[in-house]
Amino acid sequence: MCRFTLYLGPPVRLSTLVTEPEHSLIRQSYQAEERSEPLNGDGFGIGWYSPRLWSEPALFHQITPAWSNRSLQSIAKVVASPCIMAHVRAATPGSDVNLANCHPFGYGGYLLMHNGHVGGFRRIRRRLLESLSDEAFNVPRGSTDTEHLFAVFVDELLRGGCPVDPGASVEADGQGALELARRLSASITRVLALVEELGDGESSFLNVAVADGSRVAVCRFDTDPEEQPESLYLFHGEMYEPAGRRFLERRQDDDGEAMVVSSERLTGDPRWMAVPPNSMLVLDRHAAPRVLPMDDLGRLVDA
Amino acid sequence: MCRFTLYLGPPVRLSTLVTEPEHSLIRQSYQAEERSEPLNGDGFGIGWYSPRLWSEPALFHQITPAWSNRSLQSIAKVVASPCIMAHVRAATPGSDVNLANCHPFGYGGYLLMHNGHVGGFRRIRRRLLESLSDEAFNVPRGSTDTEHLFAVFVDELLRGGCPVDPGASVEADGQGALELARRLSASITRVLALVEELGDGESSFLNVAVADGSRVAVCRFDTDPEEQPESLYLFHGEMYEPAGRRFLERRQDDDGEAMVVSSERLTGDPRWMAVPPNSMLVLDRHAAPRVLPMDDLGRLVDA
Amino acid sequence: MCRFTLYLGPPVRLSTLVTEPEHSLIRQSYQAEERSEPLNGDGFGIGWYSPRLWSEPALFHQITPAWSNRSLQSIAKVVASPCIMAHVRAATPGSDVNLANCHPFGYGGYLLMHNGHVGGFRRIRRRLLESLSDEAFNVPRGSTDTEHLFAVFVDELLRGGCPVDPGASVEADGQGALELARRLSASITRVLALVEELGDGESSFLNVAVADGSRVAVCRFDTDPEEQPESLYLFHGEMYEPAGRRFLERRQDDDGEAMVVSSERLTGDPRWMAVPPNSMLVLDRHAAPRVLPMDDLGRLVDA
């Protein structure tokens, strides 16, 4: 299953997600509370953007558990970013623990990560791959359902003429985050159509986040009418400072509110809100968060 | 803390400890039941003897969790041995997860592994090292309390004129297993004297096993009169076959009973017995197991 | 490119290939002599059969270099086998170093490893996968050309009604090794046809070995008329003992000669012979080695 957390806002150190909060992502790697299995020890990954330095995000992947990784703890204290994605993995049985299977997955300026699984993935994999352009066909380098969903997302970007060149993608425009959300939704709908046709009736759980450095779309979704999707929370406020300290000097252009989305609440702050089931969060650095409902097929309603 | 299991008897495949039983050591790596923290994911190690091939044991150490290691699962099915030690680690806070800290530790023909901790270890470490011969002083290559206890054990072997040359150590003699037990007891007593003198009152938990290929000594011990030692069980029977299958053709000299000692019972078989608190098991391939009481200072009573 | 070595004959310890010879496979991992780049440090793998214990081979893969792996050195001394495959990898640029990309690759009772590359692999990959049965389509878990060639080999086995069940595959029959060779040749021919149709003119270098525990086929082959294939040597003699020691007691059924095939000669013994370019070695435990010529398309001549 996995746990993840992401940040969008004025630059913060990675440690404000990964190590400092009382229920940090590292804590969730061994003591997750909102799923039956508390353990997410099959490697981790963290991606972050430093738009003033480079157009592509950094990706730090490891197959060892997050809780014992001294490099992660050290780097997290010293690196700050306005857009961060961090993930601890619980491999589904039969899925290997290796570097190619660590989230987030990256392509150009985009990142994607996932908590959940695609129902009956093995049955749809071949048809899913057949549906892709040659460029997207070569995206998967490992064996996870998530990376194959990511290939569909890349396919959607390329079909839509989206600028996958990282330099372009971080140019802000009014439709940006909504466009990301539409591409993610379309990807999910394509995958679910295959599951419906070829699957074995197993439900899909799709808490999925995508980012391009200044915009994020993230959904909380499942196809089982009798089950809740995996947990997902949004924090939204003027300042996100879990340890009550203010380390970073702000630059003039570092305004805007802080947004954190996390599988489990990182702190006891009452401002954390549950994301509604089967809905999509649309986040932009300089706008209020929007919540869009999704229908049974993963399509955005009212968008 | 950690979990461990060991085997002495007619050759069995490693998988009969590590993967096949319903509560195998791999299961204990993520779902231990007899300690409050179920997780032992900070690397693992397995040592085994193949006396017909080589006098030193094989040592396979990894810093990744046991549960996801495909090489471990594969090797365990294909390798058989009459004497096996297997360990999954839960590093104490501040102790690194790295190869030098994986159990079992080896020296010549001997192996040692441990579940527990030495109370106030950081306070006694310098004096412990000072007490060692030059040869034993160079034994520790990592930073665990266990490896320092092992250095004391090697020191005891060398002081006592024990044959540390592996070829010699596997020669059976009547006193062998008892002699191993005496050396282990003497090592514990030396360490506890330092803890008493320099420690901060923290208790020591010392479930420790040593082997030389045909003999094993293993104790269940702590210094806290108000706490039970960590759990430890003994299985002893004509045949140990957790999955009810008989894979191995026996050779004529493969008689003798099977003995398994494990932090938690590997199976539901009613023959598993709890090892009494503060006592030492003395195991020899061709004799019945003996249990010797230990006093508060770790000394063998009646031996 | 990579280096590999394999053994078929009376059981020997793994170390007789991996560590003991003066030009052991570990030495070839950092000081290969018959290719311009001496370094093969992108992980390693060793597979071996223990037919008396289990029908599938053991597979030990690591992404760290062979030369520094203490577990490899330790295990190699203590494990013996009648059929061994060992490989040190030099990843082609752009190909990841991760566990899923380590050789040898295994399926049921079969192993395959490779030194070389498929010319223009990225261009043929999609069509290669399309040509596979569903079962073979799911064989690749990583991104190497070799694992895709292995999927074609599995496809050939399944098409030909070969017993991929490991228990069956190790039953000896007169045609066994030749049948393995035919399947390997057919796989190569299929891949080369795609290279011819879709490639960019880049040559293919295919030193490939397959085994089922009692039989081996291994070819030395390339498609460039102006280049020699990668080096490959055969040792064949009554006894293979690189260090001049005889460790293993023979059982009565351990007769037959020792056969070693290696990218570079492991020792200075004058009995090492170069395998002729574009030919296939056919090895059976209880028969003399045969050499079959291959034509430009990878087909066996006179077989």
Add this chain to the structure above:
Amino acid sequence: MCRFTLYLGPPVRLSTLVTEPEHSLIRQSYQAEERSEPLNGDGFGIGWYSPRLWSEPALFHQITPAWSNRSLQSIAKVVASPCIMAHVRAATPGSDVNLANCHPFGYGGYLLMHNGHVGGFRRIRRRLLESLSDEAFNVPRGSTDTEHLFAVFVDELLRGGCPVDPGASVEADGQGALELARRLSASITRVLALVEELGDGESSFLNVAVADGSRVAVCRFDTDPEEQPESLYLFHGEMYEPAGRRFLERRQDDDGEAMVVSSERLTGDPRWMAVPPNSMLVLDRHAAPRVLPMDDLGRLVDA
């Protein structure tokens, strides 16, 4: 032996040392040119300071070779720093490849890395440790000669009342870099006195660098009158931009020249100068580099 490179100056991305130059540190990890063995594949480490974010440096250590580490390549592009230390390791025989043995070593706000070895280290190790304060005694967590030298350096800092608190150490003062150099020199002199007393006549090679975030001391030194020390070069100029690009916007306080010290020249730029044998470079962000001669005992002359 190893190769290393360090940077002090206006912030640059890590990639300007590690990946971009034609003879980058990653290239030196497999194709070093100024030592007989081109291979430095036994893990790597990179430490960097971000004084605006945190007072301690980040430390990223891995036991896999630098050349295949995708996280290193990704992070290097996206992270910038005014003070960087990067190291690729070639373990001396018998010294383990594990995380505790990766350079640079860190303590508070200080980093140290080393290319070379302490002659007869195993003979002096016990006495070296005996000479340390309790705090410095607990510095080594691994088994390298370098980490033991680092413990002596920490001992010197503590004896001298140096502020080891990272917040304090980065406060600039006029004597800072020279004081660092004196401490390093004193540490070397202490170690060499033990080598002289207890060693076996083997020479010591000590190219050693220390940093505190705004100051660096680095020496090129050996004790063998008939051998040159390991190679070491200094680049010093207004701007260090190996790829001819200017990525980083400068802040007003980012003045000062760029200083790079490297085991091998990273580029063909004619401004690289060989550091004189047996001398110490003293580098300060806002002053010209100084070169101080060292005598046979490692003492600074004229300082």
